[in-house]
Amino acid sequence: MNELCALPPPPQSRAWEALRRLALSSGLALVLVFMVSVLVSDEPLKAFRAFSLGPLNSARALATLLEAAAPLMLSATGALVAFKAGHFTLGGEGQVYAGAFMAALAGAWCPEGSFGLLAAVMAGVLGGTLVAAPAAAGKRWAGADVLLVTFLLSQAALHVVDWAISGPFRDAGNNLIAMDPIPQASLLPRLVHNLPLTPVPLVAGLVSVGVWIFLSRTRCGTMLALYGRNSRFAALQNFPVRSFEWAPIIFAGAMHGLAGAALSLGSNGTAVRGISGGLGWNAIGAALVAGGEPLAVVPAAVLFSWLDSGARQAAIFTELPPDAAMIIKALVIMAATAKPAYTRLKALLGGRKRT
Amino acid sequence: MKRIVFLALAVAGLWSCGGTGGSPAKPASVAVFVPGVASGSPIYEMLVSGAARAVEERPGTEFKVIEGGYDQSGWLDALKAIAASGEFDLIVTSNPALPELCVKVAAEYPEVRFFVADAYMDGQRAIHTVLYNQLEQGYLVGYLAGALSVHKGSNRAGLIAAQRYPTLDRLIQPGFEAGLLAADPGMKLEYREIGNWYDANRAAELAASLYNDDVEVILAVAGGAGQGVIAAAGSAGASVVWLDGAGYQLGPDVVVGCATLAQDRLVYERVSALLDGKDLWGVADIVGATDGYVGFDRDGPAYKALPESLRAEMDTVMAKLAEGKPAFTLDSF
Numbered sequence: 240m241n242e243l244c245a246l247p248p249p250p251q252s253r254a255w256e257a258l259r260r261l262a263l264s265s266g267l268a269l270v271l272v273f274m275v276s277v278l279v280s281d282e283p284l285k286a287f288r289a290f291s292l293g294p295l296n297s298a299r300a301l302a303t304l305l306e307a308a309a310p311l312m313l314s315a316t317g318a319l320v321a322f323k324a325g326h327f328t329l330g331g332e333g334q335v336y337a338g339a340f341m342a343a344l345a346g347a348w349c350p351e352g353s354f355g356l357l358a359a360v361m362a363g364v365l366g367g368t369l370v371a372a373p374a375a376a377g378k379r380w381a382g383a384d385v386l387l388v389t390f391l392l393s394q395a396a397l398h399v400v401d402w403a404i405s406g407p408f409r410d411a412g413n414n415l416i417a418m419d420p421i422p423q424a425s426l427l428p429r430l431v432h433n434l435p436l437t438p439v440p441l442v443a444g445l446v447s448v449g450v451w452i453f454l455s456r457t458r459c460g461t462m463l464a465l466y467g468r469n470s471r472f473a474a475l476q477n478f479p480v481r482s483f484e485w486a487p488i489i490f491a492g493a494m495h496g497l498a499g500a501a502l503s504l505g506s507n508g509t510a511v512r513g514i515s516g517g518l519g520w521n522a523i524g525a526a527l528v529a530g531g532e533p534l535a536v537v538p539a540a541v542l543f544s545w546l547d548s549g550a551r552q553a554a555i556f557t558e559l560p561p562d563a564a565m566i567i568k569a570l571v572i573m574a575a576t577a578k579p580a581y582t583r584l585k586a587l588l589g590g591r592k593r594t
Numbered sequence: 595m596k597r598i599v600f601l602a603l604a605v606a607g608l609w610s611c612g613g614t615g616g617s618p619a620k621p622a623s624v625a626v627f628v629p630g631v632a633s634g635s636p637i638y639e640m641l642v643s644g645a646a647r648a649v650e651e652r653p654g655t656e657f658k659v660i661e662g663g664y665d666q667s668g669w670l671d672a673l674k675a676i677a678a679s680g681e682f683d684l685i686v687t688s689n690p691a692l693p694e695l696c697v698k699v700a701a702e703y704p705e706v707r708f709f710v711a712d713a714y715m716d717g718q719r720a721i722h723t724v725l726y727n728q729l730e731q732g733y734l735v736g737y738l739a740g741a742l743s744v745h746k747g748s749n750r751a752g753l754i755a756a757q758r759y760p761t762l763d764r765l766i767q768p769g770f771e772a773g774l775l776a777a778d779p780g781m782k783l784e785y786r787e788i789g790n791w792y793d794a795n796r797a798a799e800l801a802a803s804l805y806n807d808d809v810e811v812i813l814a815v816a817g818g819a820g821q822g823v824i825a826a827a828g829s830a831g832a833s834v835v836w837l838d839g840a841g842y843q844l845g846p847d848v849v850v851g852c853a854t855l856a857q858d859r860l861v862y863e864r865v866s867a868l869l870d871g872k873d874l875w876g877v878a879d880i881v882g883a884t885d886g887y888v889g890f891d892r893d894g895p896a897y898k899a900l901p902e903s904l905r906a907e908m909d910t911v912m913a914k915l916a917e918g919k920p921a922f923t924l925d926s927f
Contacts, residue, residue, distance in 0.1 A: 293679060299702065300678045307671075405757065405789070414691035414713075414759045415666055435702050506670065506698055513667035551675035555625070555660055 257532035264528050264575045265542055271567045272549065279559050286557040293552025294545050302436040306505065308537075308544035310335075310498035312443035314522030315529065315536045316450050317494025322526055323454060324487035325467035326385045330374060331495045331519025333393030333400075334367035338499025340400045341366030343510035344408065346421035346503065355425030360500050367496020368489055370396045375485035375492075385488060393519065404512045416512040427504045439501045444537055446494070451533040463487065495519060524572045543568060622869055623656035624649055625682040629669055629689045630817075631661050637838045637857055641688045641711060644861030652869055658682070664791065670695050677703035686865055688712045688857065690761045696721050707875060709868055711861055714927040716878035722868065724860060727882030728761060728837075729769035729922035730915055731853040732813075734890045735835040736773020737911050738851040739811040740781045741904055742833060743774075752784045752804040752812035754823050756791040760927075762815060766837070769922065770813055776911075776920075784809055788819050797822030805830035811850070813837070824848055833896070842894035850900060851908075852891040860887055880924045883915045 272290045273283075280286035294304045314331055321328045345362035349355040370392055377383030410419045427437035454460040459479075466473035466483045474480045498518060503510045525543050529535035550564035626645045632638040642659050649657040658681075662672040669692070676685055677699050685696070686709045693715035696708040700720035707720055714725035739751040751774055755762055767785070774781035784807075786800040797819040801812055805826060811833045814820035820836070824845035827834045833850045834841070838857075841849040860881065868874060881887040890912050891897075897905070914920075 289679075297678070297680060303674060303678055303702075409758075411758070411763070412760055413694065414689070414761060415694065416757065433702075433704075506674075506702070508698065511667045511670075513665055516665075516667055548675065551672065552679055555658065555676055555679050555681070 257530045257535035260530045260575055261528065261535055261538050261542070264539070264571050267574050268542065268546060268567055268571050271570055272546075272563075275563050275567065276553070276557075276559065279563065280553070280557040282557050286553045286559045289556045290549040290553035290559070290563075293556075294548035299434060300548075302431075302434040304541070304544050304548050305440045306435055306437060307548065308540040309437075309439040309443045310501045310518055311521055311525055311540040311543055312440070312537055313446060313494050313498040313501065314518055315525035315540055316443070316447050316533060317491035317498075318522045319526040319529060319531060319533060319536060320450060320454075320463075320494075321385075321487045321491040323464050323467045323531060324483055325470060326378070326488050326491075328371070328374070328389040328488060328491050329386055329523070330371060330389030330393035330396075330492070331522045332515055332517065333396030333519065334370045334492050334495035335499040335502070335518045335522075336400045336515040337366035337370045337396050338363040338496030339366075339503045339510045339514045340403060340408075340418070340499070341496070342500035343418045343421060343503040346425045347419040347509070349425070351422035351424040355422065356427070356504065359421065359425060359504055360497065363500020363503070364493045364496045367492040367494070367499060369492075371488050371492020371495075375488040378488060379481065379485040389488070397515075401512060404510055410509070417507075418510045420509045421504065423508075425504070426508060427501070435506060437501075437505060439505070443540075447533045447536050454533060495522070498522075521568070524568060527572055528575045530575070542571075546571075622652075622684065623682045624658070624684045624686060624865065624869070625676050626657070626659045627673060627676060627685055627687040627692075628659065628661045629666075629687060629692060630664055632659065635817075637688060637712065637855065640855075640857035641686070641861055644858035645686045645865050647858070647862045648865035648869060651866065655869060656681075666691065670698060673699045674702065677706045683707060684709065684865075684868060686711075686861065688861070690714070690725075690759065693718070693721060693723055707868070709861075709864055709874075711857060711864070712855070714878050714880070717876055719876045721876070722864065722874040723878045724864060725878070725880045725924075725927055726855050726888055727880055727922055727924050728765035728888075729772070729924065730883045730888045731837055731855065732766040732769025732771075733773040733776070733920075733922065734853045734888075734908075734912065734915065735813055735837065735851050736770035737777050738773070738904075738908055739770070739813060739833075739835050740774035740777025741907055742850060742900070743781065743810045744778045745901065745904060746810045748808050748810040749778065749780050750782045750784055750807075750809050752786065752801070752809045754786045754788065754797055754800050754804075754812055754814050754816055754820075756788050756816040756819055758787065764927070765924075766815060772920075772922075788816055790819065791817035792819055794819050794822035794825070798826045801826035802830065805832045811835060820844075842891065842896070846895045848896060849894060850896045852894060852897075854889045854891050856887045856889065878927075880927065882922070882924075883912075884918050886916075 273287050276283040276286035294300055342359040342363035346359035349358040373392055374385055374388040377388050378385050404418055405416045408418050410417055430436045462478045463483055466478055502514050521543055525539040529539040546564040546568055553559040626642055628638045632642050649655045662669050673695055684707050688711040690713045692710045693713050697718055710723045713723045715723050743751050771783050788796050797816055801823040812823055813835045814823040823834055827848040834848050835851045836849050837853050841852040
């Protein structure tokens with residue numbers, strides 16, 4: 240019996256709260272899609288239908304939606320763990336890009352087949368981890384500001400990888416700015432013939448479940464969450480705060496790197512310049528919409544992927560701009576995260592009234 | 595609860611009364627995918643107009659233009675979205691980078707067919723491509739750049755490119771160098787690279803440094819960034835040669851020559867043939883000056899202002915090239 244005796248019981252699962260938040264976010268997204276359709280398109284009903292149902296109109300479209308959501312699930316799970324520990328990491332974009340680059344490099348260079356695939360996945364994880372490592376080390380040994388350092392490192396990584404893909408590692412025979420193609424045998428296998436569905440959504444789901452078990456069913460996870468809420472309290476309770484200072488940042492980097500590897504090893508077949516495409520930023524949004532609940536990351540990522548895919552479909556049939564999804568996502572994130580601000584404002588106003 | 599049920603019913607009602615779903619029976623439907631933005635890009639404007647003309651002549655055929663923007667990493671997803679919509683039988687596009695992406699989409703959507711102009715890929719049953727012999731295009735502007743440089747007392751010409759890519763490395767630049775040397779065997783080429791297709795400021799810096807170093811004529815292969823080369827030429831009182839036509843509109847005083855591609859004609863002819871059921875799938879063609887698809891625009895004000903002797907020389911070069919002299923034979927790419 241030790242300091243853990245002093246711990247409160249593990250917190251109740253916040254699944255219901257997360258579900259409510261997701262339902263509200265999805266409902267809000269639908270309302271916003273309709274409003275944007277009415278405001279921007281000459282054929283609002285057609286735009287709304289294409290936006291909302293287009294990504295679901297066939298098994299292949301559905302598989303494409305899930306496949307696109309999977310890297311976001313991985314990244315958002317990583318970001319969520321870092322946020323739980325109180326580390327507001329903004330380095331996801333660079334970590335994803337580095338992961339994609341490293342995976343493409345290893346995939347093209349290693350012997351093709353299962354070994355090449357495994358090596359590429361590991362290299363992707365390593366790529367994301369390497370970009371996250373200086374921030375983790377800075378936090379652990381120098382008390383660095385994680386938010387600032389991860390952001391700056393990410394920006395540097397974006398430039399370096401950009402240069403590498405378009406320069407020394409570029410496939411000279413390709414008119415696209417991309418690296419050498421990864422051999423077919425080293426790419427992610429398809430689960431179903433003729434459907435663009437790889438094991439990545441399954442892996443991402445399992446990672447979310449694993450993180451949920453860790454955070455809500457293990458002592459270490461409970462300690463991590465308490466550390467994230469109050470690091471001084473955690474230190475007083477002799478929690479392993481030294482590990483909590485860096486490990487969640489590294490985990491987030493690894494998950495972002497894994498997401499990057501999924502991009503390169505999927506239908507892209509290599510790392511194309513700009514392949515991260517805002518995934519690191521979307522991961523923050525998905526983690527926020529999930530409200531700190533790992534299991535909710537899966538539907539949150541699907542919601543984001545549906546918005547992206549729906550906007551593309553609507554743009555095909557109507558005058559709706561493909562960027563409409565960005566605006567809607569921003570509004571959904573703002574709405575989903577507005578509750579703490581609302582509560583704080585209410586408390587402030589209540590306090591003033593009392594005085 | 596009542597509110598939720600009402601909202602659900604309302605949403606279901608809206609879904610059901612839309613009108614884009616399913617696959618209504620129709621003769622054919624064509625999507626034109628522009629890997630960039632059509633407006634301001636002559637090659638893509640011709641792509642759209644050529645396809646539109648072919649579709650207009652076939653009543654009942656549906657037609658839609660979809661712009662993919664400049665971010666290459668988004669093109670694959672955009673193409674997939676078009677195929678996934680289930681609404682289009684034929685996707686028409688133009689860019690050397692597109693065939694590889696079309697192959698990936700075709701693997702997932704085997705019922706969709708692709709025609710890619712300005713590109714080369716043979717043996718893919720879902721794809722028909724036609725490549726312009728851009729050796730000839732480079733040769734025409736190279737000859738003019740060489741002759742004008744010599745006329746102005748310089749023995750160097752510049753080439754400012756957005757980035758390295760196979761069509762530039764294997765067709766445009768060798769053709770341009772061949773043209774320079776045909777005009778004067780003592781001509782030398784100065785190559786500079788911007789790094790992207792949009793940074794006009796960087797292009798202007800590179801061009802200014804070349805013009806300050808006794809270069810009189812630069813070929814810009816830089817998309818939107820080429821505006822920077824035109825601006826620098828205006829400041830230096832120097833000249834620019836251009837590919838793909840319409841350069842005269844961008845810089846009427848400094849663009850002295852424009853090679854042209856008959857993209858609208860090519861797209862019209864091939865889309866018409868494909869819609870009429872001609873089996874061109876898996877075929878990769880190469881067209882050039884002898885067929886009239888590669889040429890030179892004589893109508894620019896700066897070109898008309900060139901000395902008569904130079905223009906007469908160019909007329910001779912164009913006439914010979916149309917006869918296949920010199921022969922830039924391309925059997926594959």
